[in-house]
Amino acid sequence: MFSKELLKGTLKTIVLHLLEEQGKMYGYEIARYVRERSEGQLELTEGALYPTLHKLEADGLVATEKVQVGHRTRKYYRLTALGTEAAGRKREEFALFTATMRMILTPKWNT
Amino acid sequence: MIALSEHQVYYIANRLDQAGIDYLPLREELLDHLCCMVEDHMVDGLSFSQATHEVFAAFGKDGMQKLQRQTILQLQNKSQLMKRLALLVLGLLLISFTMMWARQQDDPPSRRPLNGEHVVTSAFGQRMHPILKKHKMHFGVDFKAPLGTPVMATSDGEIVKAEFREKYGNMIVIRHDDTFETLYSQLSEIQVKVGQTIKKGEQIGLVGSSGMSTGPHLHYEVHKDGKAVNPEGFFGP
Ligand SMILES: [Zn+2]
Numbered sequence: 532m533f534s535k536e537l538l539k540g541t542l543k544t545i546v547l548h549l550l551e552e553q554g555k556m557y558g559y560e561i562a563r564y565v566r567e568r569s570e571g572q573l574e575l576t577e578g579a580l581y582p583t584l585h586k587l588e589a590d591g592l593v594a595t596e597k598v599q600v601g602h603r604t605r606k607y608y609r610l611t612a613l614g615t616e617a618a619g620r621k622r623e624e625f626a627l628f629t630a631t632m633r634m635i636l637t638p639k640w641n642t
Numbered sequence: 643m644i645a646l647s648e649h650q651v652y653y654i655a656n657r658l659d660q661a662g663i664d665y666l667p668l669r670e671e672l673l674d675h676l677c678c679m680v681e682d683h684m685v686d687g688l689s690f691s692q693a694t695h696e697v698f699a700a701f702g703k704d705g706m707q708k709l710q711r712q713t714i715l716q717l718q719n720k721s722q723l724m725k726r727l728a729l730l731v732l733g734l735l736l737i738s739f740t741m742m743w744a745r746q747q748d749d750p751p752s753r754r755p756l757n758g759e760h761v762v763t764s765a766f767g768q769r770m771h772p773i774l775k776k777h778k779m780h781f782g783v784d785f786k787a788p789l790g791t792p793v794m795a796t797s798d799g800e801i802v803k804a805e806f807r808e809k810y811g812n813m814i815v816i817r818h819d820d821t822f823e824t825l826y827s828q829l830s831e832i833q834v835k836v837g838q839t840i841k842k843g844e845q846i847g848l849v850g851s852s853g854m855s856t857g858p859h860l861h862y863e864v865h866k867d868g869k870a871v872n873p874e875g876f877f878g879p
Contacts, residue, residue: 558674559674559678559679563678563682577672577709581675581713582715583716585667585717586717601646602646602647603651603673603674604674
Protein backbone atom coordinates (compact mmCIF):
# COMPACT_ATOMS: atom_id res chain seq x y z
CA MET A 532 0.00 0.00 0.00
CA PHE A 533 1.25 3.46 -0.87
CA SER A 534 0.93 6.52 1.29
CA LYS A 535 -1.98 8.91 0.92
CA GLU A 536 0.36 11.76 -0.02
CA LEU A 537 1.92 9.78 -2.85
CA LEU A 538 -1.45 8.76 -4.22
CA LYS A 539 -2.99 12.19 -3.97
CA GLY A 540 -1.04 13.68 -6.86
CA THR A 541 -1.67 10.74 -9.16
CA LEU A 542 -5.34 10.04 -8.55
CA LYS A 543 -6.56 12.32 -11.34
CA THR A 544 -4.05 10.78 -13.73
CA ILE A 545 -5.27 7.28 -12.91
CA VAL A 546 -8.97 8.14 -13.25
CA LEU A 547 -8.52 10.06 -16.50
CA HIS A 548 -6.40 7.30 -17.98
CA LEU A 549 -8.82 4.54 -17.02
CA LEU A 550 -11.79 6.43 -18.44
CA GLU A 551 -9.93 6.96 -21.69
CA GLU A 552 -9.04 3.29 -21.86
CA GLN A 553 -12.36 1.84 -20.72
CA GLY A 554 -14.79 4.36 -22.21
CA LYS A 555 -17.25 4.65 -19.36
CA MET A 556 -17.00 3.51 -15.75
CA TYR A 557 -18.80 4.05 -12.44
CA GLY A 558 -17.15 4.78 -9.10
CA TYR A 559 -17.10 1.34 -7.60
CA GLU A 560 -15.91 -0.13 -10.88
CA ILE A 561 -12.94 2.25 -10.94
CA ALA A 562 -11.96 1.36 -7.38
CA ARG A 563 -12.24 -2.38 -8.02
CA TYR A 564 -10.42 -2.14 -11.34
CA VAL A 565 -7.49 -0.27 -9.80
CA ARG A 566 -7.26 -2.78 -6.97
CA GLU A 567 -7.25 -5.73 -9.33
CA ARG A 568 -4.95 -4.24 -11.92
CA SER A 569 -2.43 -3.14 -9.28
CA GLU A 570 -2.63 -6.59 -7.72
CA GLY A 571 -3.77 -5.04 -4.47
CA GLN A 572 -0.95 -2.53 -4.29
CA LEU A 573 -3.23 0.42 -4.94
CA GLU A 574 -6.43 0.95 -2.98
CA LEU A 575 -8.57 3.93 -3.94
CA THR A 576 -10.60 4.87 -0.89
CA GLU A 577 -14.06 6.30 -1.40
CA GLY A 578 -12.88 9.38 0.47
CA ALA A 579 -10.32 10.03 -2.25
CA LEU A 580 -12.20 8.75 -5.30
CA TYR A 581 -15.55 10.54 -5.09
CA PRO A 582 -14.26 14.01 -4.31
CA THR A 583 -11.94 13.62 -7.30
CA LEU A 584 -14.71 12.44 -9.62
CA HIS A 585 -16.98 15.29 -8.60
CA LYS A 586 -14.16 17.76 -9.08
CA LEU A 587 -13.40 16.42 -12.58
CA GLU A 588 -17.08 16.76 -13.40
CA ALA A 589 -17.21 20.34 -12.11
CA ASP A 590 -14.14 21.18 -14.17
CA GLY A 591 -15.76 19.74 -17.31
CA LEU A 592 -13.20 16.97 -17.81
CA VAL A 593 -15.78 14.21 -17.44
CA ALA A 594 -19.44 13.92 -18.36
CA THR A 595 -21.90 11.71 -16.51
CA GLU A 596 -24.82 9.55 -17.36
CA LYS A 597 -27.27 7.87 -15.02
CA VAL A 598 -28.51 4.36 -15.62
CA GLN A 599 -31.10 2.47 -13.64
CA VAL A 600 -29.56 -0.81 -12.46
CA GLY A 601 -31.87 -3.11 -10.55
CA HIS A 602 -33.35 -1.06 -7.73
CA ARG A 603 -30.81 1.72 -7.77
CA THR A 604 -29.27 4.35 -9.98
CA ARG A 605 -25.73 4.07 -11.28
CA LYS A 606 -23.69 7.09 -12.32
CA TYR A 607 -21.31 6.48 -15.22
CA TYR A 608 -18.39 8.73 -16.04
CA ARG A 609 -16.76 9.28 -19.41
CA LEU A 610 -14.19 11.74 -20.72
CA THR A 611 -15.11 14.94 -22.49
CA ALA A 612 -12.83 16.31 -25.23
CA LEU A 613 -11.25 18.44 -22.55
CA GLY A 614 -10.77 15.35 -20.40
CA THR A 615 -9.12 13.37 -23.21
CA GLU A 616 -6.68 16.20 -23.68
CA ALA A 617 -6.00 16.31 -19.93
CA ALA A 618 -5.46 12.53 -19.81
CA GLY A 619 -2.67 12.76 -22.40
CA ARG A 620 -1.11 15.74 -20.65
CA LYS A 621 -1.22 14.03 -17.25
CA ARG A 622 0.42 10.87 -18.64
CA GLU A 623 3.24 12.84 -20.19
CA GLU A 624 3.73 14.83 -17.04
CA PHE A 625 3.84 11.69 -14.95
CA ALA A 626 6.29 9.96 -17.29
CA LEU A 627 8.60 12.94 -17.03
CA PHE A 628 8.17 12.98 -13.28
CA THR A 629 9.08 9.31 -12.82
CA ALA A 630 12.06 9.69 -15.15
CA THR A 631 13.23 12.69 -13.13
CA MET A 632 12.71 10.88 -9.85
CA ARG A 633 14.74 7.97 -11.16
CA MET A 634 17.51 10.36 -12.18
CA ILE A 635 17.61 11.75 -8.67
CA LEU A 636 17.21 8.50 -6.78
CA THR A 637 19.73 6.49 -8.80
CA PRO A 638 23.02 6.28 -6.91
CA LYS A 639 25.64 8.48 -8.47
CA TRP A 640 29.19 7.12 -8.47
CA ASN A 641 32.08 9.49 -8.26
CA THR A 642 34.66 8.33 -10.76
CA MET B 643 -24.05 -12.56 -9.70
CA ILE B 644 -26.06 -11.30 -6.79
CA ALA B 645 -28.38 -8.32 -7.15
CA LEU B 646 -29.88 -6.73 -4.05
CA SER B 647 -33.65 -6.64 -3.72
CA GLU B 648 -35.63 -3.44 -3.52
CA HIS B 649 -36.03 -3.97 0.22
CA GLN B 650 -32.29 -4.47 0.72
CA VAL B 651 -31.42 -1.34 -1.26
CA TYR B 652 -34.00 0.55 0.76
CA TYR B 653 -32.40 -0.69 3.97
CA ILE B 654 -28.96 0.56 2.91
CA ALA B 655 -30.45 3.89 1.81
CA ASN B 656 -31.90 4.27 5.29
CA ARG B 657 -28.52 3.60 6.87
CA LEU B 658 -27.07 6.31 4.61
CA ASP B 659 -29.68 8.76 5.83
CA GLN B 660 -28.86 7.84 9.42
CA ALA B 661 -25.20 8.51 8.69
CA GLY B 662 -26.20 12.03 7.67
CA ILE B 663 -25.49 11.73 3.96
CA ASP B 664 -27.79 14.37 2.53
CA TYR B 665 -25.71 15.83 -0.29
CA LEU B 666 -27.85 14.43 -3.09
CA PRO B 667 -25.26 14.29 -5.92
CA LEU B 668 -23.19 12.04 -3.67
CA ARG B 669 -25.95 10.14 -1.87
CA GLU B 670 -27.26 8.33 -4.94
CA GLU B 671 -23.78 7.42 -6.06
CA LEU B 672 -22.66 6.28 -2.65
CA LEU B 673 -25.77 4.12 -2.35
CA ASP B 674 -24.80 2.28 -5.52
CA HIS B 675 -21.23 1.98 -4.25
CA LEU B 676 -22.31 0.44 -0.93
CA CYS B 677 -24.72 -1.91 -2.67
CA CYS B 678 -21.87 -3.10 -4.90
CA MET B 679 -19.71 -3.67 -1.84
CA VAL B 680 -22.45 -5.62 -0.11
CA GLU B 681 -23.07 -7.72 -3.21
CA ASP B 682 -19.36 -8.53 -3.48
CA HIS B 683 -19.29 -9.63 0.15
CA MET B 684 -22.36 -11.77 -0.47
CA VAL B 685 -20.65 -13.38 -3.45
CA ASP B 686 -17.88 -14.26 -1.00
CA GLY B 687 -20.47 -16.05 1.08
CA LEU B 688 -21.61 -13.52 3.69
CA SER B 689 -25.30 -13.00 4.47
CA PHE B 690 -26.90 -9.67 3.66
CA SER B 691 -26.82 -8.52 7.28
CA GLN B 692 -23.19 -9.66 7.75
CA ALA B 693 -22.16 -7.95 4.53
CA THR B 694 -23.95 -4.73 5.45
CA HIS B 695 -22.37 -4.72 8.88
CA GLU B 696 -18.97 -5.29 7.30
CA VAL B 697 -19.41 -2.46 4.80
CA PHE B 698 -20.56 0.17 7.28
CA ALA B 699 -17.87 -0.86 9.74
CA ALA B 700 -15.27 -0.33 7.02
CA PHE B 701 -16.30 3.32 6.74
CA GLY B 702 -16.00 3.85 10.47
CA LYS B 703 -18.14 6.05 12.61
CA ASP B 704 -17.82 9.29 10.66
CA GLY B 705 -16.00 8.12 7.56
CA MET B 706 -19.03 8.85 5.40
CA GLN B 707 -19.54 12.29 6.83
CA LYS B 708 -15.90 12.99 6.10
CA LEU B 709 -16.30 11.75 2.55
CA GLN B 710 -19.30 14.02 2.08
CA ARG B 711 -17.44 17.02 3.51
CA GLN B 712 -14.45 16.38 1.26
CA THR B 713 -16.60 16.02 -1.83
CA ILE B 714 -18.31 19.34 -1.17
CA LEU B 715 -15.07 21.04 -0.14
CA GLN B 716 -13.26 19.80 -3.22
CA LEU B 717 -15.87 21.45 -5.41
CA GLN B 718 -15.63 24.66 -3.49
CA ASN B 719 -11.84 24.59 -3.60
CA LYS B 720 -11.35 26.61 -6.70
CA SER B 721 -14.53 27.61 -8.43
CA GLN B 722 -16.71 28.52 -5.49
CA LEU B 723 -13.98 29.71 -3.17
CA MET B 724 -12.67 32.02 -5.88
CA LYS B 725 -16.18 33.21 -6.58
CA ARG B 726 -16.71 33.92 -2.91
CA LEU B 727 -13.39 35.73 -2.70
CA ALA B 728 -14.21 37.79 -5.77
CA LEU B 729 -17.61 38.60 -4.32
CA LEU B 730 -16.03 39.65 -1.04
CA VAL B 731 -13.52 41.93 -2.78
CA LEU B 732 -16.29 43.37 -4.91
CA GLY B 733 -18.39 44.00 -1.81
CA LEU B 734 -15.54 45.75 -0.03
CA LEU B 735 -14.88 47.90 -3.09
CA LEU B 736 -18.54 48.78 -3.30
CA ILE B 737 -18.63 49.75 0.37
CA SER B 738 -15.56 51.97 0.10
CA PHE B 739 -16.87 53.59 -3.06
CA THR B 740 -20.21 54.23 -1.39
CA MET B 741 -18.45 55.77 1.59
CA MET B 742 -16.34 57.97 -0.66
CA TRP B 743 -19.40 58.96 -2.62
CA ALA B 744 -21.31 59.69 0.61
CA ARG B 745 -18.44 61.88 1.75
CA GLN B 746 -18.51 63.79 -1.48
CA GLN B 747 -22.21 64.17 -1.05
CA ASP B 748 -21.64 66.03 2.24
CA ASP B 749 -23.35 69.36 1.70
CA PRO B 750 -20.95 72.28 1.77
CA PRO B 751 -22.02 75.22 3.94
CA SER B 752 -23.81 77.21 1.28
CA ARG B 753 -25.55 79.85 3.37
CA ARG B 754 -23.91 83.22 4.03
CA PRO B 755 -23.04 83.82 7.70
CA LEU B 756 -24.65 87.29 7.65
CA ASN B 757 -28.06 88.35 6.34
CA GLY B 758 -28.07 90.93 3.59
CA GLU B 759 -25.23 92.30 1.50
CA HIS B 760 -21.91 93.00 3.18
CA VAL B 761 -18.65 94.30 1.75
CA VAL B 762 -15.81 91.81 1.67
CA THR B 763 -12.90 93.79 3.08
CA SER B 764 -10.45 90.94 2.79
CA ALA B 765 -10.82 87.90 0.56
CA PHE B 766 -9.39 84.41 0.99
CA GLY B 767 -5.72 83.97 0.04
CA GLN B 768 -2.43 85.88 0.22
CA ARG B 769 -2.81 89.42 1.45
CA MET B 770 -0.94 92.25 3.11
CA HIS B 771 -2.02 92.13 6.76
CA PRO B 772 -3.55 95.53 7.67
CA ILE B 773 -1.84 95.65 11.07
CA LEU B 774 1.20 93.38 10.79
CA LYS B 775 2.06 94.92 7.34
CA LYS B 776 3.35 91.55 6.17
CA HIS B 777 2.31 89.17 3.42
CA LYS B 778 0.28 86.50 5.14
CA MET B 779 -2.12 83.82 4.09
CA HIS B 780 -5.68 84.80 4.90
CA PHE B 781 -7.58 81.62 5.70
CA GLY B 782 -11.04 83.17 5.57
CA VAL B 783 -13.21 85.98 4.29
CA ASP B 784 -13.77 89.23 6.19
CA PHE B 785 -17.23 90.79 5.96
CA LYS B 786 -17.55 94.39 7.11
CA ALA B 787 -20.66 94.71 9.31
CA PRO B 788 -21.94 96.96 12.10
CA LEU B 789 -21.25 95.91 15.68
CA GLY B 790 -23.99 93.57 16.91
CA THR B 791 -25.04 92.23 13.49
CA PRO B 792 -26.39 88.66 14.01
CA VAL B 793 -24.11 85.83 12.79
CA MET B 794 -25.77 82.67 11.48
CA ALA B 795 -24.65 79.04 11.15
CA THR B 796 -24.05 78.39 7.45
CA SER B 797 -25.12 74.72 7.68
CA ASP B 798 -26.46 72.18 10.23
CA GLY B 799 -23.90 70.99 12.72
CA GLU B 800 -22.52 70.76 16.21
CA ILE B 801 -20.62 73.47 18.10
CA VAL B 802 -17.12 72.09 18.77
CA LYS B 803 -15.44 75.35 19.88
CA ALA B 804 -16.82 78.50 21.52
CA GLU B 805 -14.01 80.42 23.17
CA PHE B 806 -11.76 83.49 23.19
CA ARG B 807 -8.45 83.36 21.26
CA GLU B 808 -5.93 86.15 21.15
CA LYS B 809 -5.93 86.78 17.41
CA TYR B 810 -9.38 85.44 16.56
CA GLY B 811 -11.12 87.06 19.50
CA ASN B 812 -14.40 85.38 20.39
CA MET B 813 -14.76 82.50 18.01
CA ILE B 814 -17.03 79.59 17.22
CA VAL B 815 -16.28 76.41 15.26
CA ILE B 816 -19.12 74.25 13.94
CA ARG B 817 -18.56 70.69 12.71
CA HIS B 818 -21.10 69.96 9.99
CA ASP B 819 -20.10 66.45 8.91
CA ASP B 820 -16.99 64.35 8.25
CA THR B 821 -15.89 66.83 5.61
CA PHE B 822 -16.81 70.37 6.61
CA GLU B 823 -16.20 72.70 9.55
CA THR B 824 -16.84 76.45 9.67
CA LEU B 825 -15.24 79.08 11.89
CA TYR B 826 -16.68 82.45 12.90
CA SER B 827 -14.47 84.93 14.71
CA GLN B 828 -14.03 88.54 15.88
CA LEU B 829 -17.44 88.22 17.58
CA SER B 830 -18.60 90.64 20.22
CA GLU B 831 -20.75 87.93 21.72
CA ILE B 832 -20.92 84.12 21.62
CA GLN B 833 -24.51 82.86 21.94
CA VAL B 834 -23.91 79.06 21.80
CA LYS B 835 -22.15 76.41 23.88
CA VAL B 836 -19.81 73.56 22.96
CA GLY B 837 -21.74 70.36 22.27
CA GLN B 838 -24.89 72.20 21.19
CA THR B 839 -26.43 71.17 17.86
CA ILE B 840 -27.33 73.92 15.52
CA LYS B 841 -29.52 74.35 12.45
CA LYS B 842 -28.58 76.11 9.26
CA GLY B 843 -29.51 79.80 9.61
CA GLU B 844 -29.70 79.71 13.40
CA GLN B 845 -28.15 82.70 15.18
CA ILE B 846 -24.92 81.83 17.02
CA GLY B 847 -23.37 85.21 17.91
CA LEU B 848 -22.90 88.90 17.12
CA VAL B 849 -20.38 90.74 14.96
CA GLY B 850 -17.68 92.54 16.91
CA SER B 851 -14.06 93.53 16.90
CA SER B 852 -12.77 91.47 19.75
CA GLY B 853 -9.43 90.22 18.44
CA MET B 854 -6.65 91.78 16.45
CA SER B 855 -8.71 93.74 13.94
CA THR B 856 -9.26 97.21 12.57
CA GLY B 857 -13.01 97.50 12.95
CA PRO B 858 -16.20 95.48 13.39
CA HIS B 859 -16.20 92.60 10.93
CA LEU B 860 -16.83 88.87 10.73
CA HIS B 861 -13.90 86.65 9.88
CA TYR B 862 -15.39 83.47 8.42
CA GLU B 863 -13.52 80.26 7.46
CA VAL B 864 -14.57 77.01 5.83
CA HIS B 865 -12.46 73.90 6.48
CA LYS B 866 -12.78 70.98 4.10
CA ASP B 867 -11.10 67.80 5.37
CA GLY B 868 -9.20 69.94 7.87
CA LYS B 869 -7.88 72.37 5.27
CA ALA B 870 -9.03 75.98 4.90
CA VAL B 871 -10.70 76.62 1.54
CA ASN B 872 -12.25 79.71 -0.02
CA PRO B 873 -15.74 80.12 1.58
CA GLU B 874 -16.93 82.19 -1.36
CA GLY B 875 -16.79 79.09 -3.53
CA PHE B 876 -19.68 77.53 -1.59
CA PHE B 877 -22.14 80.40 -1.31
CA GLY B 878 -25.40 79.74 -3.11
CA PRO B 879 -27.15 82.34 -5.22
ZN1 LIG C 1 -9.95 87.78 8.52
